[in-house]
Amino acid sequence: MSDQDEVRIPERLLEDPEMIQACQEHDFAAIFSLVKRAGIYPAQIARLCDMTPSRVGEIMQGKRTLTQMTVVERIADGLRIPGGMLRLAGRPWESVVPSKSSSKNDSPVGAIDFGLLRPPVLDEEALALKRELEAARNADVGVAKLFAGQVDMIRQLDRRLGAEPLLPQLRSQIEQMEELLSHALAPDGREPIAAALTEAATLAGWQALDLGLYRDAWKLHEIAKSAARQSASPALLAHATAQQAYVLLDLGMPEAAVQQVQHARTIAARRLPALLDAWLHAAEAEAHAAVGDEAACRRALDAAERARPVDPADPTLPFLFLAGPHLDRWRGNCLATLGVDEALRDLTLALGAMDGFNRAEAGVRCDLAVVLSRRGEIDEAKRQALRAQELATATHSLRQRRRVERVLQAV
Incomplete structure (x- = not known):
C-alpha cells in the first residue's frame, strides 16, 4: 500500500x-x-x-x-x-475512450484513425518532465533581469559583509537558474537566463575561494563558463575564465594562472569592452608578479592603464569596477609581491578610496604591512596588519586572514 x-x-x-x-x-x-x-x-x-x-x-x-x-x-x-x-492550470491529459458504436471496420480503407492523434497517456516520469517544461515557459528576459538584480544586490552586500552569510543564498539561486535553463524552450529566454547564471556562478566562485573552498570555487567557475557559452557572450566567458585563474594562484600554480588569463583574452579576441580589457591586463599582471616576472608584470600594468576607460563602470559589466584607486591597489599589490618599495605610493593612494570595499581594504593594508616591514617600519607594519586582520575577520575572509597571519608571523 x-x-x-x-x-x-x-x-x-x-x-x-x-x-x-x-x-x-x-x-x-x-x-x-x-x-x-x-x-x-x-x-x-x-x-x-x-x-x-x-x-x-x-x-x-x-x-x-x-x-x-x-x-x-x-x-x-x-x-x-x-x-x-x-x-x-494545465493539468495532465486524460485518456479519451472511443465510442462503442465505432469499430475498425467502420472506417474506409486509407481513412485516418483519429484515435492515433489523441495525446498519449503519460507515465509519472513523463508528467514530471512536462510540468518542468511548462514551468520554464516563464523564463524570459524579465525573469533574467530579476535574477540579475538579485545577483547585483548580493555582490554589493558581499563587498561589505563578506561571503559567508551570502553564499548559501546565492547557491540556491544558481540551482533555480540551472533548472530553468535546462528546461527553457524559448530561444529568446535562454541567453538572458544563461547570462544571469554566469554572473551568479562567477560571484559564487569568488566567494567560495574567499572562504577557502577551493574545489567548490573551481566547480562554480566551470558552471559559469558553461553558462557563458550558452549566453553567447565572449565577455562573460572571458571574465569567468580569467577569474578562475585566482584558484590556481591560491594553489601555488602561478604559471598555470598566467596561461589561464592569456587564454581568456583569446576567447574574446578583439571584441573586448574597454573595461574588461583593462581588467584582464591587471589580472595578468598579478599572475606575472606571482611568477616573479617583473618586466611582464609592468608591461601588463601599463597596458591596463592605457585600456582603462574614463568611466570606471560599464552597465553591461556590472561585476567590474576599476576606478583609478582600484587600479592603484592592483599595481601596489603586484609591486609588493615583487618586493618593490615603489608599491608604497600606490597602496597609500588606494587606501583612501576603499570605503565600502572592506575585503579589498584588508588586502591593501596587508600589502602595506609587507612593504613597511621590508623598509624596517615595524610598528606601522603591525598596525596595518592588525587592522587588516579586523577587516578580514569582519568579512569572514579566510583568504585574507591567512595572508595577514603570514605577514604578522614575518613581522
Missing part, C-alpha cells in the same frame, strides 16, 4: 477557510502546519511530496519559500490538494 493510500488530507481540512486562504496565497508554511495539525507528520509530508524532511522543516519555519511551479504541482499531487485551490 502506498503512502497516498495510507495518508489522506481530511475533506474537512480542504473546506477550512484558513486552508483555502493559505492555498490561494501559496503560503506553504501555513499549509504544512495545517496538514500537521490534521495528523500528518512532517516526515510523511516529505515522503508524499518527494522532499527531504529538513526542507519541509525549513518551509514550516519560514526559512525557505517555494516559487517553482514544478514543486507546487508535486505538493498538490502528493497531498491530494485540488489544483484549483492552488491556482494551478
Whole structure:
C-alpha cells in the first residue's frame, strides 16, 4: 500500500477557510502546519511530496519559500490538494475512450484513425518532465533581469559583509537558474537566463575561494563558463575564465594562472569592452608578479592603464569596477609581491578610496604591512596588519586572514 493510500488530507481540512486562504496565497508554511495539525507528520509530508524532511522543516519555519511551479504541482499531487485551490492550470491529459458504436471496420480503407492523434497517456516520469517544461515557459528576459538584480544586490552586500552569510543564498539561486535553463524552450529566454547564471556562478566562485573552498570555487567557475557559452557572450566567458585563474594562484600554480588569463583574452579576441580589457591586463599582471616576472608584470600594468576607460563602470559589466584607486591597489599589490618599495605610493593612494570595499581594504593594508616591514617600519607594519586582520575577520575572509597571519608571523 502506498503512502497516498495510507495518508489522506481530511475533506474537512480542504473546506477550512484558513486552508483555502493559505492555498490561494501559496503560503506553504501555513499549509504544512495545517496538514500537521490534521495528523500528518512532517516526515510523511516529505515522503508524499518527494522532499527531504529538513526542507519541509525549513518551509514550516519560514526559512525557505517555494516559487517553482514544478514543486507546487508535486505538493498538490502528493497531498491530494485540488489544483484549483492552488491556482494551478494545465493539468495532465486524460485518456479519451472511443465510442462503442465505432469499430475498425467502420472506417474506409486509407481513412485516418483519429484515435492515433489523441495525446498519449503519460507515465509519472513523463508528467514530471512536462510540468518542468511548462514551468520554464516563464523564463524570459524579465525573469533574467530579476535574477540579475538579485545577483547585483548580493555582490554589493558581499563587498561589505563578506561571503559567508551570502553564499548559501546565492547557491540556491544558481540551482533555480540551472533548472530553468535546462528546461527553457524559448530561444529568446535562454541567453538572458544563461547570462544571469554566469554572473551568479562567477560571484559564487569568488566567494567560495574567499572562504577557502577551493574545489567548490573551481566547480562554480566551470558552471559559469558553461553558462557563458550558452549566453553567447565572449565577455562573460572571458571574465569567468580569467577569474578562475585566482584558484590556481591560491594553489601555488602561478604559471598555470598566467596561461589561464592569456587564454581568456583569446576567447574574446578583439571584441573586448574597454573595461574588461583593462581588467584582464591587471589580472595578468598579478599572475606575472606571482611568477616573479617583473618586466611582464609592468608591461601588463601599463597596458591596463592605457585600456582603462574614463568611466570606471560599464552597465553591461556590472561585476567590474576599476576606478583609478582600484587600479592603484592592483599595481601596489603586484609591486609588493615583487618586493618593490615603489608599491608604497600606490597602496597609500588606494587606501583612501576603499570605503565600502572592506575585503579589498584588508588586502591593501596587508600589502602595506609587507612593504613597511621590508623598509624596517615595524610598528606601522603591525598596525596595518592588525587592522587588516579586523577587516578580514569582519568579512569572514579566510583568504585574507591567512595572508595577514603570514605577514604578522614575518613581522
